[in-house]
Amino acid sequence: MPLVTVMAVACGLAVANIYYAQPLLDLLTRQFGIGSGTASLIVTVTQIGYAAGLVFLVPLGDQVNRRRLITWTAAGTGAALAAAMISPGFGWFVAASFFIGVTATCAQIMVPMAAHLAEDGQRGAVVGRVMSGLLIGILLARAFSGIVADIAGWRAVFGIGALTMFVLAAVLYRALPEEASAAARMSYPQTLRSVAALLRDEPTLRRRIVYGGCGFAGFTIVWTALPFLLARAPYHYGETAIGLFSLLGAAGALGANAAGRLHDAGYGRRAVAGFMLAAIASFAGMGLFSTHVVAIVLGLFFMDLGVQGVQILNQSTIYALRPEARSRITTAYIGCFFIAGAIGSALAGVSFELAGWPGTMAVAGLLEAAALAFWATER
Structure with a gap:
């Protein structure tokens, strides 16, 4: 340890x-x-x-x-x-x-x-x-x-x-x-090409990319739009105060450490759904009670707990697929994860401009709900 x-x-x-x-x-x-x-x-x-x-x-x-x-x-x-x-x-x-x-x-x-x-x-x-x-x-x-x-x-x-x-x-x-x-023994070009082969040949990897990508898109939507919410009425917070809200995410990340233990105990699949529900509830709470700082604080904590819990469960699962290819699995998974986050950042600006903070939280919640619906199809 x-x-x-x-x-x-x-x-x-x-x-x-x-x-x-x-x-x-x-x-x-x-x-x-x-x-x-x-x-x-x-x-x-x-x-x-x-x-x-x-x-x-x-x-x-x-x-x-x-x-x-x-x-x-x-x-x-x-x-x-x-x-x-x-x-x-x-x-x-x-x-x-x-x-x-x-x-x-x-x-x-x-x-x-x-x-x-x-x-x-x-x-x-x-x-x-x-x-x-x-x-x-x-x-x-x-x-x-x-x-x-x-x-x-x-x-x-x-x-x-x-x-x-x-x-x-x-x-x-x-x-x-x-x-x-x-x-x-593989050449460097063969190593790079094998990343695409992993995406093609491993359905579990593709499924977990969907779980993690939808959640991370919602995560980036929240953190991208949050400064706009907190800088306006009724909060009018400065940059330092807004930056301190990241500490709530850190607390959620610490709590998500329990996700790995749930995986080891054999509860990984059910735990994925539980963490997704925590994230969905956080988006709903922050959207419905946007003028209450307590709702924002609790929402950020449970959002981070949910999204990062799914992330840890995903990586614990995909690293068991092919032990000899864990770095290439990381490239495939995190690469798609990265793309989802970029899409979330773009959606945040558009949704906040068109529908404000409640509409932005609705977009994040719908993405996580889509991941949960896809989870229900897993055998």
Whole structure:
């Protein structure tokens, strides 16, 4: 379990790097003398880099020594963050952001490694613990970035991040075990092509992509539209107060750790439905009682609990399909997951503009309800 804890913390620190720039966009517009539309390219390019890492880097976890791959990738993140810290201009910063996204995928190499190292009866709990660390890193990154930037400036955010990743690379090199790769005899092109073959040949993988994708689309809808709700009447919250709402998501991610234990106990299928119902109830509550902050607080907690619980159950299930292909399964699953999140972000803006917060929550709830209806067809 100490190794699992190290991997959970490492996953959180690694994936947090792609979110540091988001609260700083207004500050960066002033620093580089650009418009808000141009500044949004930072987030877009970082996400493109992350997608590229999922496609071209993560599958190597089934082909090469994972310990070395993770260590070098973490060090690469440190170098990219250092480049962002010393950026003399916007173009340099955008290029650094791309490589931050690419190398931050070392978190998605560690998750299947943790599943591989776990014993069969503990795999769900191990995946749950590591994924909880990853999810907490995502949720707390924005708050960390905003606080540090207020105190020491935006360059300090990336400087601290770079130092942290270099230290983390050294820790992981000492902590992670040497591990032979099951697909070492495959060529790199064959490894990439086999990802599509997994999607074609594994119906359980496709089904779990639907479960997770619908939930994550709803998740991104809420977090994308939430600042618009909280900045207006009756709340009129500032940016710092809005950022602190991410702590509620972190609490939900901690609770979702129990999902892995339910999987290990043999209750995985029923638990999926339970977590989906929790998410649906949260969307309904936040939509119906949008002027009550208690309803928003409870809704965010149970939404995160539900969505992340399904995510952990999904990964515990799909990693048992083909033990020799867990990194490529991660690419297939998280890649589709990533697409669903992008669709959710786009839907959030349109639905909030057309139907306000209640209509936006209705869209999120319908997506989760569709996943639940599809779950009912599972044998």
